[in-house]
Amino acid sequence: LEAGDDGAVYALVEPLHPADIADLLEQVEADERSALTRAISDLMGSEVFAELNDHVREALVDELSAEDIAEIAEEMETDDAVALLEDLEPEEQQAVLAEMEPEERAAIESALAYPEETAGRLMSRDFIAVNEQLTVGELIHYLRDNKDLATEFWEVFIVDAHYRPVGTCQLSWILRTDRHIALSDVMKRDQTLIPVTMDQEEVALRFQKYALISAAVVDESGRLVGQITVDDVVHIIQEEASEDILRLSGAGDGDINEPILMTVRTRLSWLVVNLGTAILASSVVSLFQDAIARFALLAVLMPIVSGMGGNAGTQTLAVVVRAIATNQLTSSNTIRMVLRELRIAMANGLSLGLLIGTSTALLFHNPHLGAVIGAAMIINNLVAGLAGILVPITLDRANVDPAVSSAVFVTTATDVMGFFSFLGLAVATGLV
Amino acid sequence: LEAGDDGAVYALVEPLHPADIADLLEQVEADERSALTRAISDLMGSEVFAELNDHVREALVDELSAEDIAEIAEEMETDDAVALLEDLEPEEQQAVLAEMEPEERAAIESALAYPEETAGRLMSRDFIAVNEQLTVGELIHYLRDNKDLATEFWEVFIVDAHYRPVGTCQLSWILRTDRHIALSDVMKRDQTLIPVTMDQEEVALRFQKYALISAAVVDESGRLVGQITVDDVVHIIQEEASEDILRLSGAGDGDINEPILMTVRTRLSWLVVNLGTAILASSVVSLFQDAIARFALLAVLMPIVSGMGGNAGTQTLAVVVRAIATNQLTSSNTIRMVLRELRIAMANGLSLGLLIGTSTALLFHNPHLGAVIGAAMIINNLVAGLAGILVPITLDRANVDPAVSSAVFVTTATDVMGFFSFLGLAVATGLV
Structure with a gap:
């Protein structure tokens, strides 16, 4: 299809809605994209540009002259034109604005004067x-x-x-x-x-x-x-x-059209931060090397305690982050929410602690080991519940987006406390 | 405020928008809620009910007679009335419908005849x-x-x-x-x-x-x-x-107004499934108990490999689940997306492997150990990238919601392969 017949491509694309043309441009490979845009250049109206993903639009806009961009922007409603221009380099933005009609130019400049992500950028000046x-x-x-x-x-x-x-x-x-x-x-x-x-x-x-x-x-x-x-x-x-x-998992804005190097940079920086917390957790384990060398079963069981704490913490975190984002968690019900999460954590911790404690005691014929892992599981569930709600609330109060940074703190808490409670209890109660 | 003066409460609530009254009812404790509704019963119109959270509405509706519910439903637009009635028990639903005017009743009954979560339930019959x-x-x-x-x-x-x-x-x-x-x-x-x-x-x-x-x-x-x-x-x-x-983290629908027992049940069942995968992963560790007893440093370092794999897998998973949900990942770009994630995984794996490998070699004066953990990190990042994209795509093709069940499979893969690659390489290369 792509290799050759521009006329046929045009005929296929022509009946599509601008939003569908935009989708099509996002789906094809970067090199096919240029060929496709040349084939359907007549159809590449302002409406298609308005619907395009930021990265794909940027790539296409890079190939256009300031004059062409100005022409497209003039056909757009103010808010779409602002979205198109706000991502350009300052000098290119000036060049495009210089090519525009004074009236439209003034409207866009006044919109650009408002901070990004505010109503001033979003609004249209065409109203009755x-x-x-x-x-x-x-x-x-x-x-x-x-x-x-x-x-x-x-x-x-x-x-x-x-x-x-x-x-x-x-x-x-x-x-x-x-x-x-x-x-x-x-x-x-x-x-x-x-x-x-x-x-x-x-x-x-x-x-x-x-x-x-x-x-x-x-x-x-x-x-x-x-x-x-x-x-x-x-x-x-x-x-x-x-x-x-996406932020909770450290995947940046998760845009599948983003250049791959940008994606790697975003994700890698998150992973390096997490590497730090993983090393912190493993340094807790290193305190107990002697105990592990004497009783290697501890090393077999310890990931269960830390992992389950991580899972429980993530649950609480997801709920709390959404509740904050939708204004459902306010100062008037914070205490109630904290108590709610603690009760849930206690119920989950008791159930899981009993389950894993009994199984361990029976499987390894070692009730002492069962009691230690059961108790550690209860402790770590409470840590998970507390961290899962207190970390995002604290970050939110400090005007930090809780979705971005909560997960690191919560996982650190559940990893460190998971290893420490299990290995520490084992040593302290004389198991090893 | 609550304790006594209904008139004052009424005066405070009266100027609020129905959506704000609904918010207020969601924020107060369950026992205050009944007192509040009694104080402002005149203001509890159909618009407030339409805005209420499902669980809070259910609790309030439980206190009303079929006749009262019918009266509220009649004032609502069809779609809101359907949302109110669809959650009732079948016999109560019948009782309410019996109290309604034939015309509205017919409209609601025909809407209820369509499956839940379809356009038929959402639509209004009032149009021009x-x-x-x-x-x-x-x-x-x-x-x-x-x-x-x-x-x-x-x-x-x-x-x-x-x-x-x-x-x-x-x-x-x-x-x-x-x-x-x-x-x-x-x-x-x-x-x-x-x-x-x-x-x-x-x-x-x-x-x-x-x-x-x-x-x-x-x-x-x-x-x-x-x-x-x-x-x-x-x-x-x-x-x-x-x-x-919320589903990715196994937190159900994450509704903070849900009765606590329901929340515990949802979250606990997810945690028990994860307990199974944690036990599976720890059984991999148990294969290497002897090696760990001889060289306990392995137990100290192994959570780093599995944990980092889990983080990388979650990143990929979050991106892929959103891309599927927004129709951005289609059959035409699946292969491209898989290759993209593999390249990202390779870049991340090499960087992290080099970082942790070199640090380990230097810190413990053990280049062999450094090589083993570096190689394991690369392998587990590739496993994470592959599982992170293939698991949700496969589930989606099989018509299973990828958000619900992907995380279990991905974490199992990264835990099992994290432990296995690190401990396995250590033994296979004669480190212990």
């Missing part, structure tokens, strides 16, 4: 805002007569003389109301306003909680400056939730 | 569908004159004589078009139709991919039967993404 004195009929006339207004909007914002939002009208309400009725009688006064500096994760939580389709963005003085629509938020919800699983 | 012969003006008249039509809609579906969708009009297009123009000239013919039996996860991916606000749901014969709106999908996206992290 009218005065509350208008009637439904006047609004419809206004919308019909002004051809350069936004076409993608789901609600009409009602503003006062200072351009501050006072209410909002869903389009369905407007369509279902008689022409002569004033907008102030149709609109809902209660609305969720998004401050322009709000973090995008917080924006996503608001959209979810209040089931919003779009929302007004206001600046520090309360003036309406943009709108955010749910389709942009959906990506964030997805990304933020995925991020936690 | 009109014939394509209508003009914009006629449509607006129709919407104004029929007072019992839906009020929450974001697009108007255009259907043919057999009620099959032929196009769709965003409300903003209608508002911006002259009265005399036919809908067939305004509508977009290309639209994403959702089959009524489609899995909700797939529905969510469609909404994300095509940035949909709402979509038409069609039955097997292609007739329009309902609509799904993005606010219902947002919850699914969030849940599905969270689910993976």
